[in-house]
Amino acid sequence: MTADGVKIENLYSLEDEGAPTPKIVRGEPFESTCRLKANFDKIDAAKRLLDALTSSEKQKAVYDLDDETWLVLRCLYARA
8 A cells, every 4th residue: 555556665574573374364273472462362352243243233343444434433543
């Protein structure tokens, strides 16, 4: 994602942060000391929440990333 659509080369370097990628992809539990663990906990919590919703509730709670409602909500959350 860029502001003007032009790719910026070497903006970030790739580093092994210790994330157990294969286990994450398979949805397996894992023990991790990597600095991303807090984010994995948030992802797990979000998955549990979505699993608990009915189809009707899920339609009201889930938005495409380019949906205008999601963009507004994301901006409001970022300000909080």
